[in-house]
Amino acid sequence: MTGDALLYGLSGVLSASAPLLFGVIGETITEKAGVSNLAMNGMILLSAMGGFAASLATGSLALGFLAGAAIGAAVAAVVAFTSITLKQSQVAVGYVLAMLCRDLAYFLGNPIMGMNGPRLNLLPIPGLSTIPVVGTLLFRHDVVTYASFLLIFAAWFYMERTRPGIMLRGLGENPRAAYVRGANVGRQRYLYTIAGGAIAGLAGPIYSLSVKAGWKGTISGLDGIGWIILAITIFGGWKPFRAALGAYFFSLLQWLGLVLQPLMPNVPSQVLQVAPFPLMILTLLLVNVGNAEWLERSLARLPEAIRRDIAKALAAMNATPPAALGLPFDEDD
C-alpha cells in the first residue's frame, strides 16, 4: 500500500467514526444521568431513514439533520416516560423500541428506497487542508466530521469542567445526594435522556446524508450499528475521550478488515467482516473481568509483585458504570 492510500484510508476512518461518536457521546450523556437508552439500534435506523426522507422532500440538508435529531429526541422521550415516570424496566422498553423503530424504518422507508438524494459535500478548510499529511488526515472532511471532533471536547468540557456537568454525574452516581442538593432528579433525567437522544439521533442522518448516503432498506448495512455503539459506550467507561478512542478503534478495525482481505485470500471474507464483533466481546471482557470475584480470589494466590502488576493493568482497563444506572428514583423513599 502506498503512503497516499494509507493516508486517505485513515482519513476515511475518521469520517466513518463520526456517526459512532455522536451515538456514543449521546448515550454516555444519557447513561451518566442514570438512564440507559437501549433503543439505539432502531432509533438510528429510523433517524437515518427519516433524515434522508426529510431532506429528499425539502431539498435541505439542514432539515434532514434536524429531523434526525427530532426522531432521536422523540424515541428518547418514550424511553424517559416509560422508565422514569412509569418505572418500567429500561432494558424491556429499550429492546421493544429497538425492534419497533427498526421495523418502522423499513416500513415507512419503503417508498424512498434506493432513491438518489442530497448528500453533504466535502468542506476542506482553506489553508489548513494543504498542510502535508495532517491536512489530508484532519482538514478534508465534511462538516459533520468536524462537528464530531468538537463534540468530544465539548462533552468532556461539559461533564468535567462545568457545574451542571458535575450535577449530571450525581444524577447517575447518587441521585439521592443530588436530590438533597436541590436537583429535580426526575426532570433532569428527562432532560438528559432527551438531549442524549437528540445527539445520538444525528448519527442516523450522518449515515444517510454522508457516510453511507441514501436509504436502501434492509441492505443499508446499518442494522447492528446501534448495538455496537452501546458496547463502545461501556468500553468508553462513560468518559468522552475513552469513548472516542473506542469508536476510532472500531472503525479502524472495520477498515483493516476491508484492506486486508485481498492480502489474505485464504481467510473467507465473512470472517474478516465480523472480526470487530468478537473483538468487541473481548474488550468488554477485559473491561469487566476486573469486577469478577473469582479473579480476585485467584489473583490473591499469586506472588505479590506479579499480583500488583496484573491488578494495576486490570484497574486501568476497568470501567464501572454509574452506580444508579437503570434504577428508578423515588423522592419519597
Place this chain on the structure above:
Amino acid sequence: MRDAKSTRLIFGAGSVVLALALTTAIIALTGNDPIAAYFNIAQGAVGSPNVAANVVVSWVPLLLVVSGVLFTFTVGLWNIGIEGQITLGAIFATWAMRLLQDSAMAPGWIIAAAVAAGILGGVLWALLAGALKTFGGVNEIFGGLGLNFVATALNLWLIFGPWKRPGVASMSGTLPFAEKLWMPTLSQQSRLAPVPLGLALAAIAIAFMLLKGTYFGLRLKAVGKNPTSAYRLGIPTWQHMMLSFALCGAFAGIAGAVQVTSVYHRLIPSISSGYGYTGLMVAMLVNFSPAAAAPVALFFAALNVGAIQLPIVLKLDSSLAGVIQGFLVLFVLVGNGVRTRLLARRKGAL
C-alpha cells in the same frame, strides 16, 4: 380501583386498541388503505388451508424459542444471543446430517441424531454467552449480540466455503438433502410436520411444569428476583444461571434443527429468520407467563406469515407485522406502568 382480573383485562384490551389505532394511522399516513392491509394479512394467514399450515410451521420454532427464553427471563437474564443459538443448532444439525446421510442408518435415526446435534450446538453457544456473563462480567445482551454476528458469519462461511453446492455457492444455501431424510409431513402436499409440532408443544409444557410446579422453578425465580439474597439462602447462583442458559440453548437448538430437517431441508444464510428476537417479544408480551405464551406465539406467527404477501399485493413492506407487534408490546408495558402507578396512588389515598 383494584388490581382485579377485570382491570388487567381492560388494560390489556386497551393496549391492543391503542396499538391497532397507531398502526392504522401509520398505514394511512403512507397513503395506503389500512383495511386493505389488514385484510391482506388476514387472508395471508388463514385464507387457505395451505397458508394456515404455514402459520403452524412458523409457530413451531417460535414456541420453542419462547419456551427457552422463559427460563432465562425467570432467572433475570436477557438471552438476546438466542438468535445465534438457533443458528448453531441448525449448523450442528446440518453437520450431523452430512456425516450420516450416506451411512446405512435408518432415516429416522439420522434425523433424530441431527436434532440431538442441534441441541448440542444450541447448548454450547448458550453456555458461551453464559460463561461470558457469569465469569467475565460481560452483559449477556452484548455478549449474546456479538455471538449472534459470529454465528451468522460462521453460517455464511460454511455455505460459501466447505459446504458449498457442487459448482457454484449461492445465497440459496447448501445442497438439499435427499427426500427420505426430510422430516415426514402430514401428507405429500402439506408442509406441516407433526413431530416438530409435538416437540414444540412438549417444550412449552415442560417450561410450564418446571417453572410453575417445581422447586427448581422457584429457585430460578428467587435468583431472578434477588441474586444476593438467593445466594445467602443457599441457592448456587451462577449454576442456576448457566443451567437456564443451557435449557434455553437446548430449545433454540431444536428450533434450528427443525428448520433444517423439516422446513428448508438444507442450511440457508438466514436460517434463524429472526425467531429469537420475536420470541423475546412474545415472552415480554405475556409477562413471562408460560400459559399465555402458546396462543400469543401463534398470533405473532400468523402476523408474520400473513404479511409475506404485502409487498407483492399492496407494495407495502412486510415489516408491518413487526410494527404491529412492537406497538403491542410497547403499549402493554406502558399499560402495566400506568396500572401500577394508579394502584399505588390509590393505596396512598387510603
